[in-house]
Amino acid sequence: MHRFKKLRAISRKLRIKKAQGKTLKEIYQSKLVTSLDPLKLPLLMLHTWLSFGTIGYMMLSDGNFIDSIYMTVITIGTIGFGEVVQGSQTPQGRIFSTFLAISGIGVFTTSVTVIIRTILVGDIPRLVKMLMVLSRIEKLERHVIVCGFNRSSLWLIKALTSRKVNTVLVDGRENSIKAAKEAEIELFIPEEPYKKIALKSAGIERASYLVSLFEEEEKNMAVIAIARLLRPNRSEFTIIATAPSEGSAHKLQELGANVVVVPDKLLANRIFSHVLHNTGAYISDLFDKIAYGEEAELGVVELNIEANSALINKKLKDLDFRRIYGVTIIGIKRLDGTLEISISGETQLEQGDTLLLLGRPKNLEKVLSLYQSITK
Amino acid sequence: MRLKKIMTDFFLLMALTTNISFIFYPNPYELVITVIANLTATILKLGEGKILATEMTAASMVADLHLLPAVFIFFLGNHEEATSLAIGALAANIISVLLSIIEAIFSYLSEE
Numbered sequence: 001m002h003r004f005k006k007l008r009a010i011s012r013k014l015r016i017k018k019a020q021g022k023t024l025k026e027i028y029q030s031k032l033v034t035s036l037d038p039l040k041l042p043l044l045m046l047h048t049w050l051s052f053g054t055i056g057y058m059m060l061s062d063g064n065f066i067d068s069i070y071m072t073v074i075t076i077g078t079i080g081f082g083e084v085v086q087g088s089q090t091p092q093g094r095i096f097s098t099f100l101a102i103s104g105i106g107v108f109t110t111s112v113t114v115i116i117r118t119i120l121v122g123d124i125p126r127l128v129k130m131l132m133v134l135s136r137i138e139k140l141e142r143h144v145i146v147c148g149f150n151r152s153s154l155w156l157i158k159a160l161t162s163r164k165v166n167t168v169l170v171d172g173r174e175n176s177i178k179a180a181k182e183a184e185i186e187l188f189i190p191e192e193p194y195k196k197i198a199l200k201s202a203g204i205e206r207a208s209y210l211v212s213l214f215e216e217e218e219k220n221m222a223v224i225a226i227a228r229l230l231r232p233n234r235s236e237f238t239i240i241a242t243a244p245s246e247g248s249a250h251k252l253q254e255l256g257a258n259v260v261v262v263p264d265k266l267l268a269n270r271i272f273s274h275v276l277h278n279t280g281a282y283i284s285d286l287f288d289k290i291a292y293g294e295e296a297e298l299g300v301v302e303l304n305i306e307a308n309s310a311l312i313n314k315k316l317k318d319l320d321f322r323r324i325y326g327v328t329i330i331g332i333k334r335l336d337g338t339l340e341i342s343i344s345g346e347t348q349l350e351q352g353d354t355l356l357l358l359g360r361p362k363n364l365e366k367v368l369s370l371y372q373s374i375t376k
Numbered sequence: 377m378r379l380k381k382i383m384t385d386f387f388l389l390m391a392l393t394t395n396i397s398f399i400f401y402p403n404p405y406e407l408v409i410t411v412i413a414n415l416t417a418t419i420l421k422l423g424e425g426k427i428l429a430t431e432m433t434a435a436s437m438v439a440d441l442h443l444l445p446a447v448f449i450f451f452l453g454n455h456e457e458a459t460s461l462a463i464g465a466l467a468a469n470i471i472s473v474l475l476s477i478i479e480a481i482f483s484y485l486s487e488e
Contacts, residue, residue: 030425031425033423033424033425033430034423034424034425035423036422036423037422037423037424038423039422039423040419040420040422040423043419043422044416044419044420047412047415047416047419051412054408055405055408055412058404058405058408063404063405064451065404065408065447065450065451066448066451066452
């Protein structure tokens with residue numbers, strides 16, 4: 001009995017470890033196995049009648065298995081090609097065939113209908129699809145995880161997809177699952193994003209951004225807390241969230257969000273800019289479009305000059321970015337935070353400066369690849 | 377739950393014993409009964425998500441994949457090939473029965 005106690009303790013330990021280490025994929029795989037349970041009864045019924053018919057005809061035909069199973073299938077499958085088994089023409093054979101046909105035809109049609117319906121309509125196709133989605137997510141890198149489905153997240157996903165940025169949506173609410181299906185979002189995990197397991201399955205370890213777009217502040221807080229726990233480094237993993245007020249935005253930032261957008265304030269600011277720049281609406285619109293990624297032909301990037309940069313102590317006329325790369329330096333943010341916009345060829349660059357570059361995306365990428373240490 | 381275990385174990389053991397019997401003295405009825413018993417055990421194990429149950433399903437599926445060709449090969453006249461396939465299935469049958477015993481021990485421990 002003492003040995004049994006030891007065994008029991010080991011099995012308990014193993015059970016705890018197993019529950020902790022399970023991934024979403026493993027859970028869905030296990031659900032897929034258990035979803036085969038409804039197939040048991042129809043398969044068993046079909047198998048019993050096939051076995052009964054085969055053994056019966058074998059006894060009549062003195063052990064001819066192949067003809068016997070064939071005869072059983074054509075009898076209970078209502079095919080009726082004739083009496084192919086020796087002995088089936090005898091009175092005993094006819095009685096057996098009659099009994100088998102009467103009882104077997106119903107079993108055959110019912111079983112086949114239930115089996116096909118379970119495979120095509122039940123949980124099986126949904127779980128297979130989910131497993132395929134999880135396998136696709138496993139291959140993603142530097143992708144964006146969007147938590148919470150609403151109109152904003154739908155626009156965001158569409159915009160990111162148009163720029164070929166892989167996006168994974170995570171939301172476990174019933175309505176969101178339906179809406180995401182209707183919107184035909186491919187990479188979708190129908191789980192609550194404030195569960196570790198859901199974020200891990202969304203590939204948080206390999207992702208670059210997480211966007212939490214819940215209307216409820218507490219849900220955003222839970223998502224940010226879990227996400228920051230899994231990816232503590234703020235510079236490697238960016239968390240963006242929405243908040244209803246400035247105070248709430250401050251809280252979310254303290255919790256771990258890099259950027260918090262207050263939608264009401266943002267809306268007011270955009271309307272304000274239209275009122276303010278009414279006469280020059282084109283410029284206002286253009287800068288908005290550049291900032292929000294709606295303008296594909298023009299972009300603005302930041303280039304940080306770090307300690308080992310080749311740009312230190314260089315004058316702008318020496319660099320000649322405009323002629324060589326077709327990129328214009330529109331301003332320099334100095335280390336003390338001041339923005340210098342009245343720049344000339346004589347302006348000298350220093351360590352810690354940030355150059356604001358304007359140009360076509362292709363040209364900007366060229367400069368970025370040459371001078372590294374760039375942040376968007 | 378108990379009844380289910382009795383049924384599964386019955387068909388697993390039935391498949392094992394008739395298979396051994398067939399290997400020592402090849403008889404068409406015994407081979408067919410082995411296939412039927414083994415297929416029944418596989419169907420009864422379908423849909424069980426526990427680790428040992430899935431291992432048992434896999435082992436009994438292996439036995440099915442040996443026995444189904446064996447039965448057709450036997451009735452097409454190649455008795456030696458059918459017997460060797462049945463020996464292969466026997467290995468899977470033994471593993472199935474061992475796993476069933478282990479499962480019984482674990483369920484006994486968890487009930488205690």
